[in-house]
Amino acid sequence: MSETNGAGAAPASFDAFKPVAREAPAPGEESIFSTGSWPAVPPATLPPAPPEPPARPRRLRRAARAVVLLVTAVALVAVTIGVQVWDRSVWVGARYPAEVVTDVPRLQGAPLHGMTWRADLSVRPRALGDDPGVTSVVATVEVTPASAEQIAGYLTPDFEMRDRTGRRWQALPSGTLTQLDLRAGMTSRLTVVATVPNAVRDTAELVLAYSPREMLRFAR
Amino acid sequence: MLRRLARSLINAVVALVVIAAAVYAHTFTMDQDDLDAPLSTRAAAGSAAATGRFSARLGKVVAASSLRLLTTTTEPVSGRVMILGTTRVGTPDVFVVTTVSATSSGAPTRLADAWLRTADGVEYAATDRVGPEFTLADRPVQDGWWVDVVFVFEVPREALPGSSVVVTAPSSNGIYDEIYPGRYDQLLPEAVLAVAPDDAAAKRILDDVKSSWQLVAKE
Structure with a gap:
């Protein structure tokens, strides 16, 4: 059976020319494009809008954000300054290295620069005209080269007297010991003289140094 | 929407201002003169100026129109002092002979450099x-006792009112001062010791100018 759309249904009678009874819209409601009024459509049921957040949590959130920003800013500044301080301390540390001092027990020897060093300190008796507040300390320093190669590289080290509070006093060799004076395995002597305050004449120690990292401190 | 855009704009402007301020803050750096400026400690005549590395006080101040330089030696046997040589040094201006006592705190130092700074x-x-x-200006100044060093200045008479002796310790930068001259701040301590703080003091010194003042070297 062939069927076309609507072919089987009895067509409703429709007279396009028959006027339809319509209610006139209320004045002002009708659009100029409106062809007539339509039955009112009930409004769609919209989901209820979320309630406005109360004012207090919003302020709290803002305050929290401000605190986080502040802490971040402070941390950034601290890191910036810290990096510069660290960089400077590395620079200073590389050029002014911390001292490495080897303590030598009393009347014992210690190796440094291929030599064995030993020192014996004594207080010089007071002479007429000496400053009453100071004392001369004389150190006999013995140096024994390990080999001829070490003698070739020998240089007179620096000497000074120190106490354990960080005070230092000049100590000068009274003579000169050159490479020609040294023999491998044989002990040569050098006299070092220093002036120190009376208060430390028995406690100040002789320090022998080639560099800040090569130092010997002879215990009294 | 508009409010969010405005807020973003304000944030961007604030960030730019902060960055600009940070960059501008880097212009607040010390120039070379500031970096080289020493840390001055002042003291009136007779009182000590204590810097971090040394303390100094001004003792005797003498003005002279000439100096007699005596070189002496002491005979070991008899103990007699013998004069080995004499030199006389004159000036059309005036010699100001100052004796400065000094001591150090910690390490030995030498106060070999001194200036007379006018008003x-x-x-x-x-x-x-x-x-x-x-x-004896090159003798070491050490912890525990005071030593006297003499500084002699040859200056015009009008330089004395308001003048000071300025003593400074040498740099402790070692070889880096020579390798990178002007690169590093020194912050060297200096003691500024008033010689003639006012006209009256200067007048007292200049009214008593010695015709000759003797300085002795012992061999």
């Missing part, structure tokens, strides 16, 4: 016409 900031170096054997 208007002109500096006169200690004269090189008198050797260190006469002034």
